[in-house]
Amino acid sequence: MQNGKIGVTTENIFPIIKKFLYSDHEIFLRELVSNAVDATQKLKTLASTGDYAGELGDLTVHVTADAAARTLTISDAGIGMTAEEVDRYINQIAFSGAEEFMSKYKNQNIIGHFGLGFYSAFMVADRVEIVTQSYREEAPTVVWSCGGTPEFTMTERAEKRSRGTDIILYLSEESAEFADQSRIRGMLRKYCRFLPIPIACGKVQEWKDGKYVDTERDDIVNDTDPLWTHNPADVTDEQYREFYRKLYPGSDDPLFWIHLNIDYPFHLTGILYFPKIHNNFEIQKNRIQLYSNQVYVTDSVEGIVPEFLTLLHGVIDSPDIPLNVSRSYLQSDGNVRKISGYITRKVADKLQELFNTARADFEGKWDDLKIFIEYGIVTDEKFAEKAEGFMLLKNTAGSYFTLAEYRDKVKENQTDRNGTVIYIYTDDAVGKHSFVRGAEEKGYDVLLMDGQLDNHFVSWYENKEKGCRFVRVDSDVAERLIDKETNMSMSLSSEQQDIMRPVFESQLPTDQKIFYNIAFEAMAPTDAPVTITQDEYMRRMKEMAAMSGGGMSQFYSQMPDNYTIAVNANHPLVIDILGEVENEYGEKLKTINKKIETAQKQQANLNELIKDKKEADLTEEEKQQRDDLAKKVDDLRGQRTARLKEIGAGNSLVKQLIDLALLSNGMLKGEQLTNFIKRSVELIGK
Numbered sequence: 001m002q003n004g005k006i007g008v009t010t011e012n013i014f015p016i017i018k019k020f021l022y023s024d025h026e027i028f029l030r031e032l033v034s035n036a037v038d039a040t041q042k043l044k045t046l047a048s049t050g051d052y053a054g055e056l057g058d059l060t061v062h063v064t065a066d067a068a069a070r071t072l073t074i075s076d077a078g079i080g081m082t083a084e085e086v087d088r089y090i091n092q093i094a095f096s097g098a099e100e101f102m103s104k105y106k107n108q109n110i111i112g113h114f115g116l117g118f119y120s121a122f123m124v125a126d127r128v129e130i131v132t133q134s135y136r137e138e139a140p141t142v143v144w145s146c147g148g149t150p151e152f153t154m155t156e157r158a159e160k161r162s163r164g165t166d167i168i169l170y171l172s173e174e175s176a177e178f179a180d181q182s183r184i185r186g187m188l189r190k191y192c193r194f195l196p197i198p199i200a201c202g203k204v205q206e207w208k209d210g211k212y213v214d215t216e217r218d219d220i221v222n223d224t225d226p227l228w229t230h231n232p233a234d235v236t237d238e239q240y241r242e243f244y245r246k247l248y249p250g251s252d253d254p255l256f257w258i259h260l261n262i263d264y265p266f267h268l269t270g271i272l273y274f275p276k277i278h279n280n281f282e283i284q285k286n287r288i289q290l291y292s293n294q295v296y297v298t299d300s301v302e303g304i305v306p307e308f309l310t311l312l313h314g315v316i317d318s319p320d321i322p323l324n325v326s327r328s329y330l331q332s333d334g335n336v337r338k339i340s341g342y343i344t345r346k347v348a349d350k351l352q353e354l355f356n357t358a359r360a361d362f363e364g365k366w367d368d369l370k371i372f373i374e375y376g377i378v379t380d381e382k383f384a385e386k387a388e389g390f391m392l393l394k395n396t397a398g399s400y401f402t403l404a405e406y407r408d409k410v411k412e413n414q415t416d417r418n419g420t421v422i423y424i425y426t427d428d429a430v431g432k433h434s435f436v437r438g439a440e441e442k443g444y445d446v447l448l449m450d451g452q453l454d455n456h457f458v459s460w461y462e463n464k465e466k467g468c469r470f471v472r473v474d475s476d477v478a479e480r481l482i483d484k485e486t487n488m489s490m491s492l493s494s495e496q497q498d499i500m501r502p503v504f505e506s507q508l509p510t511d512q513k514i515f516y517n518i519a520f521e522a523m524a525p526t527d528a529p530v531t532i533t534q535d536e537y538m539r540r541m542k543e544m545a546a547m548s549g550g551g552m553s554q555f556y557s558q559m560p561d562n563y564t565i566a567v568n569a570n571h572p573l574v575i576d577i578l579g580e581v582e583n584e585y586g587e588k589l590k591t592i593n594k595k596i597e598t599a600q601k602q603q604a605n606l607n608e609l610i611k612d613k614k615e616a617d618l619t620e621e622e623k624q625q626r627d628d629l630a631k632k633v634d635d636l637r638g639q640r641t642a643r644l645k646e647i648g649a650g651n652s653l654v655k656q657l658i659d660l661a662l663l664s665n666g667m668l669k670g671e672q673l674t675n676f677i678k679r680s681v682e683l684i685g686k
């Protein structure tokens with residue numbers, strides 16, 4: 001019997017560890033089971049080199065929970081330890097590792113995962129016992145026991161254990177949950193799922209006589225030969241899919257996958273899957289699992305894989321990723337950065353290869369793939385460089401183009417007078433159909449940009465390719481989407497526009513949150529009579545502010561939406577309306593127009609007369625005259641506007657044209673829509 005004091009120089013660290021590790025206490029199981037697996041593999045190595053000549057036998061690691069005794073036992077048939085080894089590895093090394101942890105802890109740079117190894121048993125146990133028999137048969141069986149103080153006992157046991165080690169945890173009262181077999185099995189499935197030695201937890205159960213009963217067979221919780229450790233050349237597509245289903249039960253099949261396999265300059269294997277992304281991509285994040293030699297480490301991989309790849313699923317296994325350190329340390333670690341760069345490159349190469357060798361297939365997957373690629377492009381410069389070769393644009397006809405192809409396609413017809421190539425797009429091909437059709441009738445191509453990240457991509461691309469600009473198809477009337485030299489002439493004179501403006505204003509929808517202004521546009525007589533557009537620049541400002549949050553976004557979100565009611569000044573119906581209005585106003589319109597004209601002429605004459613005088617030099621009479629004339633013009637125009645509004649309000653054709661424009665924008669709803677339908681029926685009846 002040996003009594004001793006563990007080789008720790010710090011004061012008693014057990015209670016501190018217990019207290020501070022509470023949040024992550026499940027990892028004790030991973031640590032103890034992987035020690036058992038290591039010991040087993042060491043034995044296999046010795047056997048393979050001929051240093052161990054005995055029978056290997058069944059090497060399964062058994063994890064046994066005993067709720068009645070409140071114990072948890074991890075048993076292996078590995079190399080075991082001699083008394084001298086227990087002293088060296090447990091009393092000295094294991095505890096000095098723990099001590100090192102404590103000193104790091106004091107410097108506050110440990111958060112997240114730590115490898116306390118064997119020592120972590122004391123997070124959940126009041127007392128830990130080791131019963132171990134070395135593979136050297138002459139060595140006696142050793143029993144080591146420690147009750148959560150630096151004192152331990154070590155004795156030789158007369159009754160010999162078979163080769164291997166039991167770690168027996170006498171669980172503390174608050175850790176009683178770990179004596180529950182189903183709880184333990186759940187933890188093993190998470191942390192030990194792909195360990196290379198079979199791990200049994202209880203027996204396989206069978207349905208017999210109306211209840212489940214244990215069979216003789218061990219319930220093996222792990223897959224000792226996970227797919228990522230295989231040679232990619234030997235794996236079939238179906239095996240990849242099957243493995244995916246195993247990792248993410250209930251998910252749709254992945255779009256495709258990349259099998260990573262590298263030896264230099266670091267070791268890394270793994271399989272990354274491109275999942276089908278549904279509506280909310282935030283919840284799809286963080287589903288890559290990180291392993292170190294098949295030991296589960298974490299499923300939060302930020303900092304290890306580039307941000308945009310956190311959307312991928314799958315497994316990465318690398319012994320070169322330091323596991324037992326904090327996340328901030330991980331991110332600054334050179335190895336980790338290299339790994340991240342490597343994965344990005346691999347993913348980009350794979351996408352390029354798919355595009356090159358199977359473009360039709362690639363295009364078929366594009367709609368699902370786009371979000372990864374756009375995410376990568378806008379967040380990762382290196383990836384963006386590579387992605388130029390396979391980033392695709394899709395038009396409303398359903399054809400796909402690379403960035404270079406598309407530019408070539410539209411360059412000739414869609415370059416404006418400043419030499420900028422204009423890319424026209426819609427976020428809603430169905431809802432904005434009349435705009436799309438209008439642009440197409442002008443011979444323009446329209447892109448479909450309805451993805452969650454398209455806005456970001458558009459900004460990124462405009463910034464990179466200075467000679468191009470995106471405009472949404474409903475940001476202006478088709479005629480003016482691309483500013484070309486050949487402008488159409490306008491049928492309405494500016495006086496006629498002055499008459500028509502109040503007529504249309506009288507029929508504007510009254511919505512507090514939307515601000516409308518009227519503009520007369522020179523368009524083809526066959527274009528729509530009225531179109532409602534939203535300025536590209538203003539819309540983007542609002543969208544950007546809404547996304548960035550904070551004070552700016554508050555300011556913008558309170559601003560009304562700005563729409564333009566573009567009246568086609570060359571449309572026969574519009575010209576008809578002008579005729580109707582003039583007719584209804586009758587002689588009085590001519591009279592008042594004349595009066596306004598006269599007053600304006602007088603104003604102009606007066607202004608000419610006094611234009612060289614300073615304000616202070618004006619006579620009282622001149623000032624009076626000027627004010628009177630201004631008032632007169634205002635009054636007359638006011639009178640005319642009031643009358644025009646009255647006439648406009650009674651003109652159901654004006655209302656009808658505005659409503660039709662609202663309708664084609666999907667903006668006619670509720671009572672307005674009901675009224676529109678009623679009015680339409682009445683108009684048809686006429």
Ligand SMILES: Nc1ncnc2c1ncn2[C@@H]1O[C@H](COP(=O)(O)OP(=O)(O)OP(=O)(O)O)[C@@H](O)[C@H]1O
Pocket residue numbers: 031035036039076078079080081089090093094097115116117118119165
């Ligand atoms: N089940 C076991 N069988 C044989 N030796 C063991 C067993 N468990 C622990 N040991 C020995 O005790 C040593 C210390 O274990 P501990 O888990 O503290 O550290 P480690 O495994 O070396 O490192 P890590 O921090 O990665 O777990 C091991 O290196 C091993 O030599």
